[in-house]
Amino acid sequence: MGDYIVLIISCIFVNNIMLAQFLGNCPFFGTSKKMETAVGMAMAVIFVLVLAGVITWMAEAFILKPFNLEYLRTIAFIVVIASLVQFVEMFLKKSIPALYAGLGIFLPLITTNCAVMGACLININEEYTFLQALVASFSYAVGFGLALILFAGVREKILLARVPKPLQDTSIALVTAGILSMAFYAFKGMV
Numbered sequence: 784m785g786d787y788i789v790l791i792i793s794c795i796f797v798n799n800i801m802l803a804q805f806l807g808n809c810p811f812f813g814t815s816k817k818m819e820t821a822v823g824m825a826m827a828v829i830f831v832l833v834l835a836g837v838i839t840w841m842a843e844a845f846i847l848k849p850f851n852l853e854y855l856r857t858i859a860f861i862v863v864i865a866s867l868v869q870f871v872e873m874f875l876k877k878s879i880p881a882l883y884a885g886l887g888i889f890l891p892l893i894t895t896n897c898a899v900m901g902a903c904l905i906n907i908n909e910e911y912t913f914l915q916a917l918v919a920s921f922s923y924a925v926g927f928g929l930a931l932i933l934f935a936g937v938r939e940k941i942l943l944a945r946v947p948k949p950l951q952d953t954s955i956a957l958v959t960a961g962i963l964s965m966a967f968y969a970f971k972g973m974v
Contacts, residue, residue, distance in 0.1 A: 787918055794922030796970035800898045801930040802960075803967060807898030810889045811931055812956055821935030823882040824889060825928030827875070829921070831867045832899050836920025838863045839903040840913060860903050868893045898927055934963060 794800075801807050807828075814824040839860045847853050872890055875883040883890065893899060902923040906916040937959050946955050 790915060790918055791922045792973060794919050795926040796967060797973055799926040799930055799967050800902055800923045801927050802964040806901040807896050807927060810892055810896055813889045814886060815931055815935040815938055818935045818939060820885040821931045823886055825931050827871050827890065827893060828927050829924040831871055831893055832902055832924035833920050834867050835864045835899055835903055836906055836916050840906055840916040843907050860900060864899050934960065
């Protein structure tokens with residue numbers, strides 16, 4: 784049990800997929816202007832990443848490795864992730880059209896979100912068991928969502944502040960992301 788707690792803390796805080804490993808920048812900056820879209824994107828990434836982590840682990844363990852097809856790993860993982868994102872997109876379009884519209888182009892971009900692919904590859908490279916891959920996938924997704932929601936909250940406050948002209952919009956977002964990343968770096972000594 785203690786190993787899983789360390790894994791959870793490591794994936795969420797110490798090796799945060801966005802702020803420590805710098806994967807998934809596009810949706811991070813694109814959907815963090817409003818808290819509602821940030822929460823929606825976080826939930827979509829959690830769903831996709833958990834299922835992608837589990838399915839890609841099973842594909843690796845039961846298909847790719849036994850048949851010596853590891854060279855097809857990238858293609859197989861992309862097919863799994865793209866299929867899951869299509870499912871999420873159809874679900875949101877039917878049941879939550881406002882969130883679907885708010886996420887816009889960034890929802891299909893989960894397919895090419897390197898945070899999702901990166902977490903799946905980390906699960907394989909670290910040779911996690913099925914349960915470890917499940918816990919790590921969920922924890923990476925929660926870490927991504929936490930960073931996204933924190934960043935959205937800060938960006939909403941920045942809109943109310945007087946920001947010098949050269950630092951407005953993307954510039955202040957990059958500076959803020961750097962400061963947030965340094966805050967997460969403080970967790971490095973924990974694990």
